[in-house]
Amino acid sequence: QVQLVESGGGLVKPGGSLRLSCAASGFTFSDYYMSWIRQAPGKGLEWVSYISSGGSNIYYADSVKGRFTTSRDNAKNSLYLQLNSLRAEDTAVYYCVRGYSGIRQWGQGTLVTVSS
Amino acid sequence: DIQMTQSPSTLSASVGDRVTITCRASQSIDNWLAWYQQKPGKTPKLLIYKASSLESGVPSRFSGSGSGTEFTLTISSLQPDDFATYYCQQYNSYSRTFGQGTKVDIK
Numbered sequence: 001q002v003q004l005v006e007s008g009g010g011l012v013k014p015g016g017s018l019r020l021s022c023a024a025s026g027f028t029f030s031d032y033y034m035s036w037i038r039q040a041p042g043k044g045l046e047w048v049s050y051i052s053s054g055g056s057n058i059y060y061a062d063s064v065k066g067r068f069t070t071s072r073d074n075a076k077n078s079l080y081l082q083l084n085s086l087r088a089e090d091t092a093v094y095y096c097v098r099g100y101s102g103i104r105q106w107g108q109g110t111l112v113t114v115s116s
Numbered sequence: 117d118i119q120m121t122q123s124p125s126t127l128s129a130s131v132g133d134r135v136t137i138t139c140r141a142s143q144s145i146d147n148w149l150a151w152y153q154q155k156p157g158k159t160p161k162l163l164i165y166k167a168s169s170l171e172s173g174v175p176s177r178f179s180g181s182g183s184g185t186e187f188t189l190t191i192s193s194l195q196p197d198d199f200a201t202y203y204c205q206q207y208n209s210y211s212r213t214f215g216q217g218t219k220v221d222i223k
Contacts, residue, residue: 035212045152045160045203047212059210062117095159101207102150102165109159 002026002105004096009110016086020110022079022096030054030074033100036081038092039109046092049081050100059100064090086114118142118206122215128223135191137218139182139204147183148208154217155200163202164189194220 008020022034035050049070051058058070069082079096093109119142129135139149147167152160162171164180167187177192191198199222204215 044217045154045205045214047205047214050212059212061211100212101148102162102171102205103152103160104162104171106159 002098004098004105004107006094006096006107006110009094009112011113011115012086013116014087014114016114018083018086018112020081020083020094020096020112022081022107024077024079024096024098027098029072029077032098034072034079035097035100035103036070036079037095037097037103037106038090039095040089040092043092048094051079083112086112088114090114117211118145118209118213120204120206120213120215122202122204122218124218125216126219126221128221129194130223131194131196133194133223135194135198135220137189137202137204137220139187139189139215141185141187141206141208144184145206145208148206149180149182149187150205150207151178151180151189152203152205153198153200154203160203191220 003025005023036048049060051070067085071080091114093111095109096107097103098105121140123138149167151164154160163174168180179190201217201219203217
């Protein structure tokens with residue numbers, strides 16, 4: 001069965017950096033676009049980024065453009081999100097999801113807290 | 117980026133009620149729209165894709181309609197398991213955006 005397991009979340013100070021990872025299993029990872037979606041505590045969903053199956057096409061929301069970088073390693077069945085210049089408003093649960101249209105598979109999420 | 121606006125933000129209803137949630141896009145998205153249900157502490161669940169296609173395993177009381185800029189999610193007879201927050205999401209353009217959500221609670 002499809003499994004998406006995020007890791008790397010935690011508490012970081014404003015201006016700091018963090019790298020999130022997502023380990024995928026149960027499907028041919030290299031066949032699929034992958035995305036990151038976040039949800040601030042008690043708030044709605046925000047699409048952060050998606051990356052094409054080969055890694056050449058990447059989208060970023062305006063709110064993270066220039067600060068976040070999405071990458072993937074198809075040999076390791078892994079997706080990554082590098083978060084730099086973090087702000088308080090980046091505090092959220094970050095979900096790794098399969099696809100970039102209607103999303104059927106979600107990871108359990110990893111919490112990123114930006115606070116001094 | 118395309119903006120998605122849901123209404124209402126909160127909806128109070130009773131079991132058995134017919135419930136309709138509206139989602140409006142800031143520009144035409146053809147029928148590239150999905151609807152999700154999210155319960156507290158859980159990940160969202162896909163209900164509808166391509167505006168009106170029912171996801172496998174989703175009860176038939178859920179239906180979606182619309183095209184262009186105006187869309188609706190209808191629950192024909194609200195069940196206790198349906199009290200949750202619902203989100204629309206467009207996937208027409210290069211960008212991807214969600215509506216702000218509609219919370220359906222008990223009247």
